[in-house]
Amino acid sequence: xxxxxxxxxxxxxxxxxxxxxxxxxxxxxxxxxxxxxxxxxxxxxxxxxxxxxxxxxxxxxxxxxxxxxxxxxxxxxxxxxxxxxxxxxxxxxxxxxxxxxxxxxxxxxxxxxxxxxxxxxxxxxxxxxxxxxxxxxxxxxxxxxxxxxxxxxxxxxxxxxxxxxxxxxxxxxxxxxxxxxxxxxxxxxxxxxxxxxxxxxxxxxxxxxxxxxx
Amino acid sequence: xxxxxxxxxxxxxxxxxxxxxxxxxxxxxxxxxxxxxxxxxxxxxxxxxxxxxxxxxxxxxxxxxxxxxxxxxxxxxxxxxxxxxxxxxxxxxxxxxxxxxxxxxxxxxxxxxxxxxxxxxxxxxxxxxxxxxxxxxxxxxxxxxxxxxxxxxxxxxxxxxxxxxxxxxxxxxxxxxxxxxxxxxxxxxxxxxxxxxxxxxxxxxxxxxxxxxxxxxxxx
Numbered sequence: 131x132x133x134x135x136x137x138x139x140x141x142x143x144x145x146x147x148x149x150x151x152x153x154x155x156x157x158x159x160x161x162x163x164x165x166x167x168x169x170x171x172x173x174x175x176x177x178x179x180x181x182x183x184x185x186x187x188x189x190x191x192x193x194x195x196x197x198x199x200x201x202x203x204x205x206x207x208x209x210x211x212x213x214x215x216x217x218x219x220x221x222x223x224x225x226x227x228x229x230x231x232x233x234x235x236x237x238x239x240x241x242x243x244x245x246x247x248x249x250x251x252x253x254x255x256x257x258x259x260x261x262x263x264x265x266x267x268x269x270x271x272x273x274x275x276x277x278x279x280x281x282x283x284x285x286x287x288x289x290x291x292x293x294x295x296x297x298x299x300x301x302x303x304x305x306x307x308x309x310x311x312x313x314x315x316x317x318x319x320x321x322x323x324x325x326x327x328x329x330x331x332x333x334x335x336x337x338x339x340x341x342x343x344x
Numbered sequence: 345x346x347x348x349x350x351x352x353x354x355x356x357x358x359x360x361x362x363x364x365x366x367x368x369x370x371x372x373x374x375x376x377x378x379x380x381x382x383x384x385x386x387x388x389x390x391x392x393x394x395x396x397x398x399x400x401x402x403x404x405x406x407x408x409x410x411x412x413x414x415x416x417x418x419x420x421x422x423x424x425x426x427x428x429x430x431x432x433x434x435x436x437x438x439x440x441x442x443x444x445x446x447x448x449x450x451x452x453x454x455x456x457x458x459x460x461x462x463x464x465x466x467x468x469x470x471x472x473x474x475x476x477x478x479x480x481x482x483x484x485x486x487x488x489x490x491x492x493x494x495x496x497x498x499x500x501x502x503x504x505x506x507x508x509x510x511x512x513x514x515x516x517x518x519x520x521x522x523x524x525x526x527x528x529x530x531x532x533x534x535x536x537x538x539x540x541x542x543x544x545x546x547x548x549x550x551x552x553x554x555x556x557x558x559x560x561x562x563x564x
Contacts, residue, residue, distance in 0.1 A: 137383035192380035195348045217457035224463050
């Protein structure tokens with residue numbers, strides 16, 4: 131066992147594994163497989179997760195050694211809608227705020243990220259922080275419009291401060307903005323009209339949120 | 345040799361001392377470590393797009409007791425050799441747009457999708473595996489064979505991008521890019537039985553034929 135190159139092993143076992151899977155992949159008995167996981171964990175290659183059945187699964191990857199947090203991790207931790215990481219953005223040496231993660235998701239300009247970010251509104255702790263980050267990326271109208279969508283699907287969602295909403299109001303001469311180019315909503319036209327922002331979602335896209343029916 | 349943990353610590357320490365936000369690209373072994381394709385590397389290879397950022401980065405590294413070292417010993421007398429700083433056995437190779445004969449093209453910059461943000465001060469974008477392969481094929485070092493094989497074996501090589509980028513390299517002035525890549529692939533296929541699609545090699549030789557035809561016309 132001492133001779134094993136743990137990095138190569140982490141590469142070989144890359145992905146989600148149960149103890150049984152490791153046993154059969156490496157032709158080991160249960161005790162040796164547990165010892166191996168212990169060794170790999172010591173090197174930082176293993177992250178343990180639990181299924182709803184409380185069964186343990188091991189996420190093994192050479193990249194688990196990286197100490198940072200990614201925006202996707204924060205989104206997946208805080209939103210009921212989970213997303214697959216497409217392009218990693220890892221942050222080191224500071225905590226990633228929900229407000230930052232929300233704007234990151236919005237900047238991805240994808241339907242899946244937009245659906246997931248709605249769940250983050252529930253976790254916002256600093257509206258002024260969200261306003262400032264959104265302002266930097268010129269996304270204030272988009273944030274307010276999506277908040278209004280979130281209010282329709284998330285019960286007891288905290289109220290957004292009036293000042294935030296007032297500052298977001300579009301001027302008469304301002305044109306409509308797309309969140310995703312060419313995507314308009316068939317179900318949220320009232321919100322689109324109010325904030326002059328096209329919502330790239332319909333009720334169907336939100337069906338994963340609990341209690342959302344068309 | 346430096347491992348991922350040590351590499352992260354160095355970047356963090358430099359980021360903490362940087363006077364301004366700097367964006368750089370990681371290539372070679374450094375990039376491969378971030379991509380989970382390698383566990384150790386000899387040197388930390390970084391590409392800068394402007395000289396000011398490179399100077400700031402280098403000066404900051406020196407604040408952390410890194411010392412100047414000559415690139416001539418490693419790369420010989422070349423115009424595009426990197427600036428280098430060293431502390432014990434850790435060496436930082438700081439390139440400016442050109443990496444010896446390869447160019448860090450705009451395509452390569454766009455494909456560097458993975459980002460590592462050290463306290464918002466040092467932003468490191470990781471070159472894509474296909475681009476790492478193209479850059480590695482431009483060298484004559486044997487040790488790069490292992491890295492090229494590792495990229496191919498892990499299914500991280502996008503053949504279309506590799507062929508297109510080698511063409512782009514020729515356009516940018518790296519005339520031997522297609523030839524180096526083709527020869528390296530042929531050698532790896534024949535000697536080390538690495539699976540390289542025949543169409544890729546055919547495409548490369550076709551491009552090379554076209555390139556030599558053009559050069560002949562030019563010389564006339």
